Amino acid sequence: MAVTATTTPGGAVVRRIRRFNSEGLARVKNSWVPILQGSLAAGVSWYVAMQWFGHHNVFFAPMAAIIIIGLSGGDRLRRAIDLNVGVTLGVGLGDLLVTTFGGGIWQMGVIVAIAMVTAIYCDKSQLVFTQAGIGVVLIATIFPPGTSGGVDRMLDSFIGGTTAIVILALVPDSPLKGGRKEIAAILGIASNVLAEVTVALDKGDAARIRAALATARGTQANINNLIAHAKAGREAAAISPLHWKNRRRVKSLMRILNPVDNAMRNTRVLARRAQVIAEDHDEVSAEQIAIMGELAEVMARLSQLYGTNDSIQESDEIPRLTRKLRQLGARAGGDVADGRVLSAVMVLGQSRSLIVDLLQICGLSRNSSKAVLAPTSTHPEQPPELHS
Template sequence: MNPSPSAATTRALNRVREGMQRLQVHWFYIVQAGIAAGLSYWVGLHLFGHQHPFFAPMATVIVLSTTGGERFRRAVELVVGVSVGVGLGDLMIAGFGTGVWQIAIGVTLAITVGTFLDKGVLVANQAAFAAILVATILPPSTSGGTDRMVDAFIGGMVGLIVIALLPESPLKQGRKEVSRLLGITSTVLHEVAQALKDNDERAIRRALQNARGTQGVINNMIAAARAGEENLTFSPLMWRQRHKIRSLKRILNPVDNAIRNTRVLARRALVLAEDKDEVSAEQILIIEELSQVAHELHVLFQGTDSSHTQIPELVRRLRVLGGQAGLDVAEGRVLSAQMILGQSRSIIVDLLQICGLSRRSGIAILRPTSQTPGQPPELWLDEDDTDDTV
């Protein structure tokens, strides 16, 4: 059965909307790649006198398209791979001519040497491509093989120069991914708190499913931070953002831990619901307050203002939670309830680290569960009694 016109129109509009959103996210890369490709072709054509420097813009686009702080490595791999492939292609053709078995052996040798020289796939692949081109399109007599080596170098270097002169700040993308993870953390905690209150096993399952699909966001967050570190190395224009990029890198693990601990909490909540057991009302309030704090951090990282004037208030609220999350709130409860308490305490520490505290300081805020705590505790027992410490 063919879809109705309205359904087809809705899908088409959704595709257009998604495409526009992707263009909005990647517009800077598109402009950067276009400028760099044209520049590298011009350099190869006019400064080096190559008749068809087609590999220069190809190399530039390969360098610019890499993410996660690996652009310099990719540029080096590109040049090495092309050099190996051209050299082996020249030797094979000079000694044995061209043909089916010569190309088969040349590609095999090129990939073997490329794999031996570097673990990266790009070296081996470029070596194979170069060997094929030299053996089929650009035989040694045309001197095209040597030009390809130079073109690869031109493309790689122009790509790195454009990155340095036209850097794309990773802060916006990094903060966006951090905000997404904190938003998911907040939503899952809220859904679990409501489901525990209502004894809704299905709602906990849905919350747990939402928490499990976050690895791609975590990877994007890490890639943005790595790109920021590399930009600091290559681009003087990024030096003034040095402390912001380092701050972003510092919170990667706490943000990652927060969503992971939330997943564990949701799993234990599901076990508890399946067993028809309950947590105390105080535990539900702690989880709900953690959800609220995570939501406010989510909103903070959505914006461009990095001053975070609300952070001290969030730290105060987390200190209160640390004083409340003692063994007494799960006293007499089953193991799953006690494990939910343990995960709640871990999330308190994670959110405190996101707010700027060290892990040791975060642990010190928790009410101790041991007679001999490794970290001397410092408690805020309630909102009106902020001077009591132990």
């Protein structure tokens, strides 16, 4: 049998190099805005400190600017203040303490401890705590007292932090792109997991359900990224005039964070109960299988809509998906699992919860979403819709 180049050790190395190159280029493409922000903030802050204030050996201005630009997850205004407070404490205490105690092994430990105790006393922020310690270390090692004025160093850190905030406002990243991308990823994973569970449950394939459940359990990083991107988007829409027009859409994005998270969590719980059913060689009804399959399709379509960011297509599709979910809610009554084992009833309950989650993602309130469900109580908290 002939051996192709792709099956040789050399071919495997080439594939790894190509994958490394493509992934690296993708990361650069997705990060060009932070790269531009960082380079501009460092250059502008250095220029301001040198030319406007006449400082020499400028270090803290571009350092503070890059740290602020590198912060993720939103709340950079608050953390810029924390950074400036921390660096100011560290630099000021460093000048004072190194002058008082001098340099040395024990002196380093003492002055860092004093700086950190002072930082904790002044503010609960972890960033203040860390930057105070770093500021003291820098003063004790790289910039000892006498090399430049302590006041100059404090002012430089303020210049860097302020410049970074201005750059973030003037050269903002999209407040929607990252969050929508993570929503698409989470819903796509949930859709695939639910589709796998649906097929496996119909065939009684417990091993296939276990594999799907393992995939579902690995999504916490996506949830964390979604929250971070959403906070950053909210901040970008708040501080950048270029994105004030997107405030309504950012608000809508923030509103569906919990429903997206809940949809993933409910998919995991459903998969666990489905695994018990398959392992016990029990069954669910054909209608339950059908409802789960259609829910997987709705999630897949929502994932595609959030991934493409096509507002026209979205405005056409969301009403259709909402109608579909209303129909599923009307079908998902207690009789669907009547006479089945407890786990089957629990799977039905999770399917109903998914319908509510997805309706909220489509824009309905929680109460309106709950009203879609066929009642399973004679006195439900939320009166049901009248289904024809």
